[in-house]
Amino acid sequence: MTGERASFRTIRDELSRRIAERVWLPGTLIPGEETLAEEFGAARATVNRALQELARAGILERRRRAGTRVALHPVREARFIIPRIRQEIEGRGSDYQYRLLSCEEAKAPEVICARLSLQPGSRLLHVRCLHLADRVPYQFEDRWINPKVVPDALQADFSQVGPNEWLVGHAPFSTAEFTFMAAAASAEEAGLLQIREGDPVFVGERITWMRADPITLAHLVHPSSHRMVTQL
């Protein structure tokens, strides 16, 4: 005899059902926590937890004093797992291979410095490498690392371990920004990914910071067969 207990999950799901089945239409002011607590025979804190989860998911809108209403414009959010490339490839049952293409300290181009809010002409560590799945090019990584923040990176050996994997273990970040876009493959990218120049590529760009200091900018290029999928 279990499951009769009104847990916050039960409440959350039941409220979610009422919204999905349009018992409560968008914009409706739903009963207050106290009332719901009574209805479900639970404490207000329990109802609160259920409501907060739904609000976080974007299907409820809550305001003090004003009460809780069904979101008019369910701005729902999708969550993408940002896996490490090795795990992503091995997780699909493929063999992962890695190839370091180049690694050198160099004066970073204007664009890069600007993206990282660094002085133009800053010297950064430039790493280029290729990730393969079952020997087929999967991602070309073009990365700039700020040695001011991660001095160890200058001594690191990226011939076996990719810079991302290395950074995860040596330089945690406090904030990150991800950008995704479509682009046309440059001649270099095309050669490395075994596609034709100008073919569409799926590009991810990742910038990470430690506090206000930029750690790294990664430009990640996939052939157009790449899919980024998420369930909601």
Added chain:
Amino acid sequence: MTGERASFRTIRDELSRRIAERVWLPGTLIPGEETLAEEFGAARATVNRALQELARAGILERRRRAGTRVALHPVREARFIIPRIRQEIEGRGSDYQYRLLSCEEAKAPEVICARLSLQPGSRLLHVRCLHLADRVPYQFEDRWINPKVVPDALQADFSQVGPNEWLVGHAPFSTAEFTFMAAAASAEEAGLLQIREGDPVFVGERITWMRADPITLAHLVHPSSHRMVTQL
């Protein structure tokens, strides 16, 4: 004299800081809730809330009896807001325009039926339209709607209101799947988006279900200048 109170936010941020600054290295078993509660002068429930948030973000791993440890592989997740196109455009301060291109019931191609797990040859409502920002093509939407689930759609007038906006108000979904990819513009897409055939485009695909029934499949094509950005 406020702020001295140890709220779950304070605790969350302080723990987060310790992890970011490598006071607690990945893999470390951190003190138990009871201990932390004592340290912060808070109740265990408060510490619990802070820890649960960090666990949800993927930077802590918790297991009953085993305790809480700093995630070895911070599989962090990025959250993308899935806005409605009008809001997305107006939110950037641009003017939104909408143009319906076609709207008819038709036998859906194999691929579409397969993606929606429907019998091959099912008759679906096919809507094509264009969204513009400041009169510049922003997104071409090619959508199939399942009239079995949303019969009202057959009578709906999509000449003024886009099908997405209409669906939000008439057919809430229980689950959704989002896919993003890069592709080459077809001749039709190129014409509508005012780019050249074969130019890279950023494509989003969205399928929604109500329970087990597929509601709609939307194919959303952006010119390659489109950026999808998220902060973490």
Added chain:
DNA sequence: GGACTACATATGTATAGACATAACGGCATA
């Protein structure tokens, strides 16, 4: 040694009670 069991323990969840905080709406004032 290996399998099984009992126990200890950290987290998971629920509860009642309390106070904090924001903001709706009405009332008073300029």
Added chain:
DNA sequence: TATGCCGTTATGTCTATACATATGTAGTCC
């Protein structure tokens, strides 16, 4: 009419306590 103050009220958060649940560990038995 417009403005500003303020009480009421729904949500936000914290506390203390209790019990549930999973699971590592130690101890037992063969």
